[in-house]
Amino acid sequence: xxxxxxxxxxxxxxxxxxxxxxxxxxxxxxxxxxxxxxxxxxxxxxxxxxxxxxxxxxxxxxxxxxxxxxxxxxxxxxxxxxxxxxxxxxxxxxxxxxxxxxxxxxxxxxxxxxxxxxxxxxxxxxxxxxxxxxxxxxxxxxxxxxxxxxxxxxxxxxxxxxxxxxxxxxxxxxxxxxxxxxxxxxxxxxxxxxxxxxxxxxxxxxxxxxxxxxxxxxxxxxxxxxxxxxxxxxxxxxxxxxxxxxxxxxxxxxxxxxxxxxxxxxxxxxxxxxxxxxxxxxxxxxxxxxxxxxxxxxxxxxxxxxxxxxxxxxxxxxxxxxxxxxxxxxxxxxxxxxxxxxxxxxxxxxxxxxxxxxxxxxxxxxxxxxxxxxxxxxxxxxxxxxxxxxxxxxxxxxxxxxxxx
Amino acid sequence: xxxxxxxxxxxxxxxxxxxxxxxxxxxxxxxxxxxxxxxxxxxxxxxxxxxxxxxxxxxxxxxxxxxxxxxxxxxxxxxxxxxxxxxxxxxxxxxxxxxxxxxxxxxxxxxxxxxxxxxxxxxxxxxxxxxxxxxxxxxxxxxxxxxxxxxxxxxxxxxxxxxxxxxxxxxxxxxxxxxxxxxxxxxxxxxxxxxxxxxxxxxxxxxxxxxxxxxxxxxxxxxxxxxxxxxxxxxxxxxxxxxxxxxxxxxxxxxxxxxxxxxxxxxxxxxxxxxxxxxxxxxxxxxxxxxxxxxxxxxxxxxxxxxxxxxxxxxxxxxxxxxxxxxxxxxxxxxxxxxxxxxxxxxxxxxxxxxxxxxxxxxxxxxxxxxxxxxxxxxxxxxxxxxxxxxxxxxxxxxxxxxx
Ligand SMILES: Cc1cc2nc3c(=O)[nH]c(=O)nc-3n(C[C@H](O)[C@H](O)[C@H](O)COP(=O)(O)OP(=O)(O)OC[C@H]3O[C@@H](n4cnc5c(N)ncnc54)[C@H](O)[C@@H]3O)c2cc1C
Ligand SMILES: Cc1cc2nc3c(=O)[nH]c(=O)nc-3n(C[C@H](O)[C@H](O)[C@H](O)COP(=O)(O)OP(=O)(O)OC[C@H]3O[C@@H](n4cnc5c(N)ncnc54)[C@H](O)[C@@H]3O)c2cc1C
Numbered sequence: 001x002x003x004x005x006x007x008x009x010x011x012x013x014x015x016x017x018x019x020x021x022x023x024x025x026x027x028x029x030x031x032x033x034x035x036x037x038x039x040x041x042x043x044x045x046x047x048x049x050x051x052x053x054x055x056x057x058x059x060x061x062x063x064x065x066x067x068x069x070x071x072x073x074x075x076x077x078x079x080x081x082x083x084x085x086x087x088x089x090x091x092x093x094x095x096x097x098x099x100x101x102x103x104x105x106x107x108x109x110x111x112x113x114x115x116x117x118x119x120x121x122x123x124x125x126x127x128x129x130x131x132x133x134x135x136x137x138x139x140x141x142x143x144x145x146x147x148x149x150x151x152x153x154x155x156x157x158x159x160x161x162x163x164x165x166x167x168x169x170x171x172x173x174x175x176x177x178x179x180x181x182x183x184x185x186x187x188x189x190x191x192x193x194x195x196x197x198x199x200x201x202x203x204x205x206x207x208x209x210x211x212x213x214x215x216x217x218x219x220x221x222x223x224x225x226x227x228x229x230x231x232x233x234x235x236x237x238x239x240x241x242x243x244x245x246x247x248x249x250x251x252x253x254x255x256x257x258x259x260x261x262x263x264x265x266x267x268x269x270x271x272x273x274x275x276x277x278x279x280x281x282x283x284x285x286x287x288x289x290x291x292x293x294x295x296x297x298x299x300x301x302x303x304x305x306x307x308x309x310x311x312x313x314x315x316x317x318x319x320x321x322x323x324x325x326x327x328x329x330x331x332x333x334x335x336x337x338x339x340x341x342x343x344x345x346x347x348x349x350x351x352x353x354x355x356x357x358x359x360x361x362x363x364x365x366x367x368x369x370x371x372x373x374x375x376x377x378x379x380x381x382x383x384x385x386x387x388x389x390x391x392x393x394x395x396x397x398x399x400x401x402x403x404x405x
Numbered sequence: 406x407x408x409x410x411x412x413x414x415x416x417x418x419x420x421x422x423x424x425x426x427x428x429x430x431x432x433x434x435x436x437x438x439x440x441x442x443x444x445x446x447x448x449x450x451x452x453x454x455x456x457x458x459x460x461x462x463x464x465x466x467x468x469x470x471x472x473x474x475x476x477x478x479x480x481x482x483x484x485x486x487x488x489x490x491x492x493x494x495x496x497x498x499x500x501x502x503x504x505x506x507x508x509x510x511x512x513x514x515x516x517x518x519x520x521x522x523x524x525x526x527x528x529x530x531x532x533x534x535x536x537x538x539x540x541x542x543x544x545x546x547x548x549x550x551x552x553x554x555x556x557x558x559x560x561x562x563x564x565x566x567x568x569x570x571x572x573x574x575x576x577x578x579x580x581x582x583x584x585x586x587x588x589x590x591x592x593x594x595x596x597x598x599x600x601x602x603x604x605x606x607x608x609x610x611x612x613x614x615x616x617x618x619x620x621x622x623x624x625x626x627x628x629x630x631x632x633x634x635x636x637x638x639x640x641x642x643x644x645x646x647x648x649x650x651x652x653x654x655x656x657x658x659x660x661x662x663x664x665x666x667x668x669x670x671x672x673x674x675x676x677x678x679x680x681x682x683x684x685x686x687x688x689x690x691x692x693x694x695x696x697x698x699x700x701x702x703x704x705x706x707x708x709x710x711x712x713x714x715x716x717x718x719x720x721x722x723x724x725x726x727x728x729x730x731x732x733x734x735x736x737x738x739x740x741x742x743x744x745x746x747x748x749x750x751x752x753x754x755x756x757x758x759x760x761x762x763x764x765x766x767x768x769x770x771x772x773x774x775x776x777x778x779x780x781x782x783x784x785x786x787x788x789x790x791x792x793x794x795x796x797x798x799x800x801x802x803x804x805x806x807x808x809x
Pocket of ligand 2: 298299497498527528529530531560561562563564612617769770772773774775776777778779782797800801802
């Protein structure tokens with residue numbers, strides 16, 4: 001049946017996150033942004049709090065690790081994750097990205113790891129009461145972002161190990177990650193077929209954290225450079241094992257990940273956009289211009305409504321993409337549509353919100369959050385594939401034999 | 406639960422309507438345009454399928470399938486030809502106005518002819534002249550005996566030529582207060598009522614197979630029983646009427662978005678320039694991707710809004726969802742029509758290709774019922790929990806002073 005309602009559990013999750021978001025996270029948000037970090041104590045408390053929110057389960061655990069046992073019944077994992085991600089990003093985008101867990105590293109391990117690898121790499125997140133842990137995803141290099149097949153980090157078999165050499169940049173939680181999924185190539189001239197994905201663990205000899213970036217937005221979330229110098233990685237950490245790479249599977253691993261994560265990133269964008277929209281709405285509701293309530297000015301009302309409906313349009317595509325994922329339907333196009341629309345809708349929401357609130361929007365102390373969201377949102381049209389790259393993914397599925405641009 | 410799967414029944418209707426759209430409406434769109442009407446055989450087929458009354462309760466001769474099904478039907482028909490739904494009997498605002506404004510007894514009477522396959526009625530809202538003294542209809546209903554006498558000039562009345570009766574909006578003598586649009590009322594007028602005259606048919610930009618015309622009321626007498634009171638809140642009932650009808654119109658825009666997109670995508674796949682299909686140029690491919698996002702998001706927003714009405718969500722929720730869906734669909738359709746012509750190049754400008762018609766239809770459809778701007782105003786008022794006062798939420802009927 002066509003239905004657009006959250007389940008009772010999802011509603012509870014949303015309300016739970018919203019109330020913590022409002023009373024606990026929002027008040028800290030600007031401070032974190034200024035200090036460029038979220039204190040670990042806070043993350044630890046938040047982690048146990050979010051566990052209690054869903055009984056013994058971390059709301060993201062199911063998403064990160066995948067269902068414990070296989071069943072044919074569609075699960076609502078992706079839908080629930082989207083609802084949670086939007087709401088937490090509404091509270092603060094940086095904390096959403098700083099949550100302990102495998103993060104963006106989870107989906108490739110889940111999609112391509114052997115059972116042994118999944119157990120080994122996910123088990124460390126099951127109980128983090130003693131220590132918080134993160135995973136990360138290392139694809140981007142100084143010379144290769146959108147053009148994934150241009151990566152130059154090399155891997156060479158040596159006995160039971162691989163030797164990795166290269167540099168990764170802009171890696172979310174890269175510095176503190178317990179392990180990072182690193183993409184490398186045996187032979188750059190082979191393009192995608194030459195690519196391999198490894199799980200590289202912190203402390204592996206030859207694996208260093210480089211520069212920690214100073215950024216426009218998402219300042220409280222760590223973005224790191226990673227350096228691999230004759231880094232020796234056991235062959236057992238080659239994702240999926242040797243035989244998996246007879247084809248272009250390595251590259252497909254990187255891409256498959258995106259079908260699951262793009263809608264979530266889009267959901268976060270909707271959350272930030274919603275924060276800005278609600279701020280502007282409340283401003284409009286509570287203020288008068290020339291003695292008239294602002295919503296009576298058609299041009300401003302229209303502006304406000306336009307922000308809201310663009311976000312709704314994006315959210316409905318997010319929901320469709322995660323619904324497809326939950327039902328095991330191929331959703332690469334829909335995932336990209338959600339991401340492309342959400343990035344744009346949320347960016348213009350943040351820009352327009354500032355404009356609607358007038359000079360207040362950029363000046364006043366009170367409006368500092370609005371200014372922060374405006375800085376945070378930009379990257380949502382950049383990471384996980386820029387808006388342009390999403391349109392390439394979409395158009396490849398619209399045209400016959402389109403090979404890229 | 407969030408789900409994008411239609412029910413089995415809805416899927417069947419979608420399939421049937423889709424087939425009809427593809428095999429009959431699309432190939433005959435130009436024929437209907439030239440004839441300036443939808444052919445009788447098609448009227449009959451669609452009438453027999455009962456599609457116009459899909460959302461009407463069974464007690465009144467409908468199929469009681471809900472607004473969502475009506476939305477799917479409108480989208481499906483429009484996918485074949487974006488103008489046809491406007492020329493079909495029973496697809497105008499009449500059925501929706503009747504459902505919201507009439508009492509149960511009145512409704513049976515109003516819908517019986519339609520259920521029996523007759524053309525049905527029309528709604529006369531828009532005024533030829535603007536009123537200067539206060540916000541109200543220029544057309545008046547003065548009290549006379551037990552009833553009223555209607556006088557005025559209406560325009561833009563859709564389906565006027567075939568209508569057997571009209572729902573006429575007017576300013577009721579002695580009922581107005583200081584509030585704008587206070588004292589407004591709606592009355593049923595039979596076509597053969599003395600004093601009622603049809604004016605000339607409007608020449609229009611698009612939707613040529615549908616007729617829009619003037620209606621002159623010169624001392625037309627009606628009874629108290631002909632007054633449609635809309636329950637206890639006339640403004641709210643009128644708003645519900647416009648919202649629900651506008652949503653079916655938005656669904657037609659979605660059909661237009663999807664068909665213009667499909668046609669354009671196919672063209673870009675085969676049309677070659679500089680040695681490759683034009684769709685393989687990024688600027689073209691990205692435009693297609695954007696229009697695809699428009700079509701899909703507008704479609705799902707319309708479905709969500711209809712779902713909310715059917716699920717009896719709070720009025721404000723239904724209204725907000727509807728406003729968002731309608732505004733987005735109108736804008737999306739304009740972009741889809743425009744880019745369809747653009748990406749066809751010179752061919753797009755020629756009548757041999759259907760997209761120029763779609764572009765004209767899209768613009769005209771965007772002015773039916775409530776416009777994107779009006780819907781945005783409604784959505785903003787709901788969002789700000791401001792009062793839904795009639796002068797802000799209802800389409801202005803009195804802005805037609807430019808017509809003479
Ligand atoms: C805060 C942050 C966190 C990040 N986290 C991670 C992470 O955890 N892991 C990771 O691997 N990466 C991460 N990234 C990297 C991110 O995915 C890349 O920045 C992104 O993919 C773009 O790559 P690029 O920066 O090299 O830009 P480029 O690829 O150089 O692109 C520059 C511009 O050219 C456009 N462009 C490129 N190719 C085309 C084309 N064919 N057609 C049209 N336009 C084109 C792009 O859209 C863009 O506008 C992160 C980045 C940021 C900013
Ligand atoms: C094909 C077609 C069929 C129609 N069928 C019928 C029918 O059957 N019966 C009938 O009575 N009428 C009918 N109409 C008339 C229709 O209801 C009106 O055209 C519509 O409500 C818009 O009103 P208007 O043309 O008077 O424009 P106006 O109200 O004068 O609006 C002009 C412009 O101002 C904008 N605007 C209006 N209000 C606001 C606001 N509050 N804030 C910001 N911008 C605003 C509008 O969006 C528009 O762009 C039909 C029209 C068309 C085109």
